Amino acid sequence: MKIAMIGTGYVGLVSGVCFSDFGHEVVCVDKNQDKLALLRAGKTPIFEPGLDRLMARNMAANRLSFTDDLRDATQDADTVFIAVGTPSRRGDGHADLSFVFGAVKEVAEVLTKPAVIVIKSTVPVGTNRKVAELLKEVRPDLACDVVSNPEFLREGAAIDDFMHPDRVVVGVESERASEVMREVYRPLALRDYPLLTTDLETAEMIKYAANAFLATKVTFINEIAMLCEKTGADVKDVANGMGFDSRIGPKFLQAGPGYGGSCFPKDTMALARIGQDNSSPLQIVETVIKVNEEVKRLMIEKIIDLCDGKLQNKTIAVLGLTFKPDTDDMRDAPALTIVPVLVGRGANVRVVDPQAFREAESLLPNVAWFDDPYAATDGADAVVMLTEWNEFRALDLREMAGRMAQPRMADLRNIYSCDLALDAGFEAYSGMGRKSKLPFDD
Secondary structure, three states: OEEEEEOOOHHHHHHHHHHHHOOOEEEEEOOOHHHHHHHHOOOOOOOOOOHHHHHHHHHHOOOEEEEOOHHHHHOOOOEEEEOOOOOEOOOOOOEOOHHHHHHHHHHHHHOOOOOEEEEOOOOOOOHHHHHHHHHHHHOOOOOOEEEEOOOOOOOOOHHHHHHOOOOEEEEOOOHHHHHHHHHHOHHHHOOOOOEEEEOHHHHHHHHHHHHHHHHHHHHHHHHHHHHHHHHOOOHHHHHHHHHOOOOOOOOOOOOOOOOOOOOHHHHHHHHHHHHHHOOOOOHHHHHHHHHHHHHHHHHHHHHHHHOOOOOOOOEEEEEOOOOOOOOOOOOOOOHHHHHHHHHHOOOEEEEEOOOOHHHHOOOOOOOEEOOOHHHHOOOOOEEEEOOOOHHHOOOOHHHHHHHOOOOEEEEOOOOOOHHHHHHOOOOEEEOOOOOOEOOOOO
């Protein structure tokens, strides 16, 4: 099949590359000339493990190409995927659908035959019906079908998620659209991955409900971690004990400094607004949003306590900036809340991250960038573990402690343990919901 993919952001690029690896002919469309030049040269504008190799393979096989010519890309397309951003709208938290409607209108204006228009972007319930109305308004002469096909890709594991999905969700209104989507995903069906076919509204709601539930799970264990610190329980053992329960499962039960990224923050906010607009407020989701912001602020207090209650002229090394490992995504990363406060309170902040520089340089001014975590901790008063990159999981803690002016660690991802840190020469350690030793402890 011939597929036109509108948008080469995270979802559009990963989806387009993977579809081409299925054997489909894929043309990815973007207006950004700098990005197009990079893509045509075989380079990816985002960091996603394995994406560059997969992209190069399919470009070489002439199944994957990139263009800014929308008319040419959609000329003979069987399906046109819309994979543009839906960020939170400034001021009210609603999803900003201007990019989606703009892309649909532009596609409709250049189509020369009926096509199946697939909305891959995350959109509020009811959006796909509005897309269908817009298509009829712009091109009443064309009978186009609209499909809701939300994505469920984890950054850092997106290719594996696409190739081995828990499920593929397709919201359709006609048999023709259903047949086309079965053909698009036929390589997955042949391997018995489930294709769940629903109506448009249900497909839209599945995406939001799934992300909100996972965000709730993350926030729940973070609140339990705070309680563990007050009661003396160990949150890692608590999470393990919960995770063995088949009704709960172990995933998304790792305590940390709050969720971030491109999905959870905007999708929980949008879902809360959908509930309010429909006079059916989602009180759990609204609380999750509130608590997640509070968790980030509590992390700052942890660091301040570790530094004797003051940050002025303290040197702090922060290891990890992206919201999770194996990505360069800085969207709503806890670092964007924590690091500016450290700087604002007079700390000299040094940062280390394997992939964040391109995205974070302009977002985090007045910090010093280091490539080596040991160099970053030379003479430092504290080290903060903020993202659990593999590079930070097996550090020589004894060497690190020996380099520091005051060997103190705020381990906000529970990579290490208090006993391990103290045995290596650290004088103070603060984790998440686990045994800690602060400077003022006996």
